[in-house]
Amino acid sequence: MKIKNTPLQDCYIIEPTIFNDERGYFFEKYNEKRFKDLTGLNGHFVQDNISRSTYGVLRGLHLQKGEHAQAKLVSCLEGAVWDVAVDLRQNSPTFGKWFGVELSAENKLQFYVPRGFGHGFSVISETAVFAYKCDNYYNKESEGGVIYSDEELNIDWKLPQADIVLSDKDKIQPIFAARNF
Numbered sequence: 001m002k003i004k005n006t007p008l009q010d011c012y013i014i015e016p017t018i019f020n021d022e023r024g025y026f027f028e029k030y031n032e033k034r035f036k037d038l039t040g041l042n043g044h045f046v047q048d049n050i051s052r053s054t055y056g057v058l059r060g061l062h063l064q065k066g067e068h069a070q071a072k073l074v075s076c077l078e079g080a081v082w083d084v085a086v087d088l089r090q091n092s093p094t095f096g097k098w099f100g101v102e103l104s105a106e107n108k109l110q111f112y113v114p115r116g117f118g119h120g121f122s123v124i125s126e127t128a129v130f131a132y133k134c135d136n137y138y139n140k141e142s143e144g145g146v147i148y149s150d151e152e153l154n155i156d157w158k159l160p161q162a163d164i165v166l167s168d169k170d171k172i173q174p175i176f177a178a179r180n181f
């Protein structure tokens with residue numbers, strides 16, 4: 001398991017150790033002790049989520065506010081996504097900056113998105129099964145984020161605008177728009 005820094009403070013890319021043999025492959029998807037030893041972070045997750053999406057779907061940018069804030073450890077089990085984190089922690093040196101990484105069943109990379117970050121992904125393969133661990137429980141009332149098309153962020157979602165498929169919720173600026181956090 002290797003940890004790689006990103007341009008965003010406290011945001012990491014994790015490269016698991018893959019054991020290949022004539023049967024296929026094996027890897028430890030998550031090991032709390034090793035994660036804590038390598039990152040110095042708490043590393044205790046309480047909720048696992050899975051979503052399946054078709055090409056062009058864009059989910060995000062979401063986060064939960066305050067005491068319900070979630071750190072996420074995300075990966076793609078089938079297909080490929082362009083995964084984006086935005087630092088929305090007002091006191092962070094990388095506040096307002098975004099970073100993207102391709103996560104796929106092929107590269108098996110994982111992406112650690114800390115509390116206080118907006119998170120989203122776009123599906124760049126025919127279908128994608130997305131899995132993520134959260135270190136705090138879902139709390140609908142505390143949900144907020146930033147609209148995917150925020151002009152200041154100017155995020156490249158690696159999709160033609162005409163192909164993007166959004167939920168009704170993601171078509172509008174959230175009530176808790178990150179600028180007011």
Ligand SMILES: Cc1cn([C@H]2C[C@H](O)[C@@H](COP(=O)(O)OP(=O)(O)O[C@H]3O[C@H](C)C(=O)[C@H](O)[C@H]3O)O2)c(=O)[nH]c1=O
Pocket residue numbers: 049051059060062063119120121138167
């Ligand atoms: C997030 C979540 C949702 N739900 C229910 C609520 C809705 O009835 C349904 C779909 O929820 P939503 O449309 O918010 O799901 P996504 O658009 O995939 O949002 C998620 O994907 C982006 C990329 C994230 O980073 C967040 O974790 C999360 O906001 O699942 C739950 O029951 N528990 C949960 O933890």
